[in-house]
Amino acid sequence: MSIILDHVNYIYGADTPLAVKALDDVCLQFPDGQFVGIIGHTGSGKSTLVQHLNGLVKATSGHIYVDGEDIYDRDYDRKKLRSKVGLVFQYPEHQLFEIDVFTDVCFGPRNLGLEKKEVELRAYEALRKVGLPEDLFYQSPFELSGGQKRRVAIAGVLAMKPQVLILDEPTAGLDPKGRDEILGQIKELQCTTGMTILLVSHSMEDVAEYVDRIIVMNKGRVMLDDEPREVFAQYKELEEVGLAAPQVTYILHELQERGFQVDVNATTIGEAAKTILQAIGKKKTNI
Numbered sequence: 001m002s003i004i005l006d007h008v009n010y011i012y013g014a015d016t017p018l019a020v021k022a023l024d025d026v027c028l029q030f031p032d033g034q035f036v037g038i039i040g041h042t043g044s045g046k047s048t049l050v051q052h053l054n055g056l057v058k059a060t061s062g063h064i065y066v067d068g069e070d071i072y073d074r075d076y077d078r079k080k081l082r083s084k085v086g087l088v089f090q091y092p093e094h095q096l097f098e099i100d101v102f103t104d105v106c107f108g109p110r111n112l113g114l115e116k117k118e119v120e121l122r123a124y125e126a127l128r129k130v131g132l133p134e135d136l137f138y139q140s141p142f143e144l145s146g147g148q149k150r151r152v153a154i155a156g157v158l159a160m161k162p163q164v165l166i167l168d169e170p171t172a173g174l175d176p177k178g179r180d181e182i183l184g185q186i187k188e189l190q191c192t193t194g195m196t197i198l199l200v201s202h203s204m205e206d207v208a209e210y211v212d213r214i215i216v217m218n219k220g221r222v223m224l225d226d227e228p229r230e231v232f233a234q235y236k237e238l239e240e241v242g243l244a245a246p247q248v249t250y251i252l253h254e255l256q257e258r259g260f261q262v263d264v265n266a267t268t269i270g271e272a273a274k275t276i277l278q279a280i281g282k283k284k285t286n287i
Contacts (some may be wrong), residue, residue, distance in 0.1 A: 001067050001084060001163040001196065003030040003053060008062035010220075015180065022048040023059070024220040030164070033194045035187065037207030037228075040217035041242040046200050047090075049217065050166045053198075054085035057093050080126040083112060086162030090169040090200075093149030098142040101127070101152050102119055104141055108160045119159075126155040147178035151185070158189075164196040165189075171206065177205075183210055208232065208246045216243070229265045248272035 001047050012025040022045050030036060038121065040046045045098035051057040052064060055071055064071050071081055089095065105123040114122070114216045116226065127137060130151040141152050150170060167186065171179035183199075187210050190197045201207050207214055207228065214231040216224035218241045232238075235245035245267075252264045254274060260279040266272045 001032060001087075003067075003164065003196075004028070004065040005052070006063040006065065008052065008059045010052065010057065011060045014060055022220050023052070024103060026062070026220075026222055028215065028222065028225070030196060030198070032163075033190075033196055034213055035197045035211045036199065037211035037214045038198060038200045038217065039202070039207055039214060039243065040223075044217040044241075045220040046169055046217045048220075050087065050198060050200055053164070053166060054082050054087050056087065068183045075170070079112075083160050084162055085164045085166065086157035086160055088154050088157050088168065088170060090172050093141070093146070093153055095153055095156075096149060099140065100138045101132070101141050101144070102137045104152060105156045105159050108156055112160065122159040122161065123155070125156040127152070128159055129185075129189055130155045131181070145178075147174055147181060150174065150178075150182055154182075154186075156175070162195070164198065166198045166200075168200045169202065170199070171203070173202070179206070185272050186210070204232070204244055204246045205269075208248075216241075226280060228267045232267050233265050252276075 003071070005026050005028045008023055008026045009021070010280060012020045012022050027050065038046045038049065048057065052059055058072070066081060067082065069076060096104050098107060102123055105126055106119050109119045109122045132148060132151045132155065136148065136225060144152065154170065171182055174182065183206055186197060188256065189195060199207065199211060214224070214226065214228050215222060216231060216238070223241065224234065232245040232249050235249055238244060248269060249264070252262045252266060255262050255276065258266050261282055262279045263271070263275040266275050
């Protein structure tokens with residue numbers, strides 16, 4: 001399912017003295033099956049951007065097309081849109097409210113008007129996809145760990161069977177182990193289903209490790225839009241707007257300055273380890 005943003009603008013508090021332009025002439029395309037990272041400092045517009053994609057926020061001007069249909073057309077079905085484009089908010093466990101995990105995950109598909117059997121099947125499949133153990137299905141969601149709550153919240157959106165999954169800082173507040181488990185599960189989901197995934201994150205390491213494409217937002221505009229290697233190669237420009245590249249980028253540049261023949265455009269820990277080992281091998285050969 002493709003999404004196109006055509007000259008989208010959004011102003012908070014329009015027609016008031018406190019008006020703030022949150023999105024400024026944004027033009028983007030999201031084709032099927034991509035894993036896209038959206039980064040930017042606080043107030044850059046990244047969260048506002050993704051809230052437009054399922055109609056939660058309406059653009060001040062411009063158009064958004066989902067599968068060729070303008071979502072702002074008067075007769076467009078917004079309920080259908082929200083079943084296609086699932087949005088998981090930052091700290092999504094705050095959205096949990098039912099008596100047990102399974103009932104909570106059933107809430108979304110039940111509101112689609114599905115039969116009980118289909119609702120429960122979707123809930124079960126969604127919980128399995130996020131890797132939650134079955135012995136937790138009928139526990140209160142409030143008795144779970146932070147990472148487990150996050151999985152339940154994501155399952156609640158997956159049970160709607162969206163074609164696009166948007167995650168706004170899904171690992172905020174989690175320890176490194178919990179963060180890696182959540183993102184690894186999401187990546188596996190994208191690889192096995194072909195689902196389009198948009199990941200809003202402050203962590204350069206996370207986007208470098210998992211995404212196919214990075215969009216950098218700054219002052220409501222798209223500053224960069226490219227594959228990770230190309231984006232992080234412009235780390236000086238990122239620093240100018242309060243961002244940074246992954247730590248491996250700085251390590252590799254320092255090694256290059258010390259005479260090691262490393263690939264400074266490597267972005268993941270695995271890529272960095274490979275190029276460093278190759279560089280050390282070359283050094284030994286030349287001694």
